[in-house]
Amino acid sequence: MKPTTKTSRTAAYIEKMVRALNEHYFGGELEEPIVTIQNTPKVYGQVTENKTWHRADGTQHRALNIGAGTLDLPIEEVTAIILGQLVRLYDIQRGIKDSSREGRYMNKRFRDEAATRDLEVSKDPRSGWSIIEPTEALIEFVISQGWTDIQMGRDGGSGSQRTEDDNDSNAGTADGSGKKRSSTRKIVCPVCGQSVRAARDAYIKCGYCDLLMV
Numbered sequence: 001m002k003p004t005t006k007t008s009r010t011a012a013y014i015e016k017m018v019r020a021l022n023e024h025y026f027g028g029e030l031e032e033p034i035v036t037i038q039n040t041p042k043v044y045g046q047v048t049e050n051k052t053w054h055r056a057d058g059t060q061h062r063a064l065n066i067g068a069g070t071l072d073l074p075i076e077e078v079t080a081i082i083l084g085q086l087v088r089l090y091d092i093q094r095g096i097k098d099s100s101r102e103g104r105y106m107n108k109r110f111r112d113e114a115a116t117r118d119l120e121v122s123k124d125p126r127s128g129w130s131i132i133e134p135t136e137a138l139i140e141f142v143i144s145q146g147w148t149d150i151q152m153g154r155d156g157g158s159g160s161q162r163t164e165d166d167n168d169s170n171a172g173t174a175d176g177s178g179k180k181r182s183s184t185r186k187i188v189c190p191v192c193g194q195s196v197r198a199a200r201d202a203y204i205k206c207g208y209c210d211l212l213m214v
Contacts, residue, residue, distance in 0.1 A: 010150060011035045014066060014082065020145055021083050025117040030089050033064040037071070044070040045085040049092055049103075062089065071150045078150060079142050080119060080134040087114045099128070106130045 014035045022030045034053045040046070044067045051060035064085055071078060091098040091113060098110035104127060111121045111129035118138035122131040134142075 007037050010071065011037055013150060014064075017079065017082055017145075017147065018064065018086065021079070021086055024141065025083065026086065026090055029093075030086060031061065031093065033062045033089060036063050036065045037068055038065055039069070040065065040067040043067055045081045047085050047088045047092070062092070064089070075147050075149045076134045076139045076142050079147065080132050080138060083117060083119060083138070084114060084132040087117060087119070 014037075015032075018032065018035065022028055022032070033047065034055065036053075046065045048063045048065075051062050053061050053063045055061060064082070066078075066082065070081060073081075087110065088098065090096075091110065096109055096113070097107075098113065099106050106128040108129060111123075114121045114129075114132065118135045118141065120133040120135050121129050122133070124130050
């Protein structure tokens, strides 16, 4: 997808992704949400628990909001964030209580549901099981769909917004098989266990422990 600042075009692209992810990982069981794109500092994705959004035909739906800055991330990271929010929708529809503190702290129920859908979930001391990363299986699914980086080109980019895993990664390049590989790696604080994904040559210190992450 070419870089664009047209929200309507980007929302339509995300809606296509949502439908494919719904079919592949949930058997099409999810009620389709209304996709919105907003400037939401420190939040990459959210879903509404109540059906407070209306379509032109009068039907009521939940909303899936994606932070505008999030869309500048590599497509596999964007997909992981969207899929994580679809897991939340799945839990809401089934009455699974996957969070506390008004939805700000994710518990093991969310982790377990996400793990069955090609997501790697790590724990953040502030927000619970909320650090979402794509597994190789999810990256392969993205490749199979032909999805490409969205690049909204909006202010308030991911580097200053992503507080849970502070991702500063770049998309991979095609190898001899024509498959796109991630150029990022997961690094972890040896004391508190907080983890992030970063470029392979990055050196990052843990903000809590002031130690180099490995």
